[in-house]
Amino acid sequence: MRQVFYSSKTGNTKYLAEILAASWQVKAEEIGQAEVKAELVAVGFWTDRGVADGATREFLKTLEGKQVFLFGTAGFGGSEAYFANILERTMALLPPSATVVGTFCCQGRMDAAVKRRYEQLLKEKPGDETVLQMMKNYEAALPHPNVADGAGLLLAASQMEA
Ligand SMILES: Cc1cc2nc3c(=O)[nH]c(=O)nc-3n(C[C@H](O)[C@H](O)[C@H](O)COP(=O)(O)O)c2cc1C
Secondary structure (H helix, E strand, O other): EEEEEEEEOOOOHHHHHHHHHHOOOOOEEEOOOOOOOOOEEEEEEEHHHHHHHHHHHHHHOOOOOOOEEEEEEOOOOOOHHHHHHHHHHOOOOOOOOEEEEEEEEEEEEOOOOOOOOHHHHHOOOOOOOEEEEEEEHHHOOOOOOOHHHHHHHHHHHHHOOO
């Protein structure tokens, strides 16, 4: 038996969770809304300050002895090294008795408020390289997660070490 759990504030991680759940022929379940019954549990998180969000962090602690497929979305990055760092920091929150059987992370679009903040910063400091780079990243995240990200997730899940 398998279950897919997720935490999602703006829908990005939920989108991925539903793709995985459809492939596993189960229902995606929001963290806190359902009991963990399966031995193999997929957990989807959104990135909050470089690590999984708070609800996921609490949930991970409860997964004693489970096999865990961990997936997430992050607003920044687009680099595998950035994603690997988030996944590593998140994995470290699991109890030692849990086994990570696979991982996946991709970019996820950010709230329009983030763009407005960058625009404000650019008004204060026109041409600021760091802010321009952040704006570029914001634009790069807009089309994610998409169908290709969903396919990447399914590929990672199909390669599980379970
Ligand atoms: C409070 C807050 C903090 C965030 N911190 C990060 C971060 O440290 N790194 C990152 O890459 N994205 C960060 N993001 C962006 C989200 O992780 C990203 O947009 C994610 O795809 C949102 O997923 P959701 O739609 O499932 O909620 C942050 C977003 C919010 C609202």
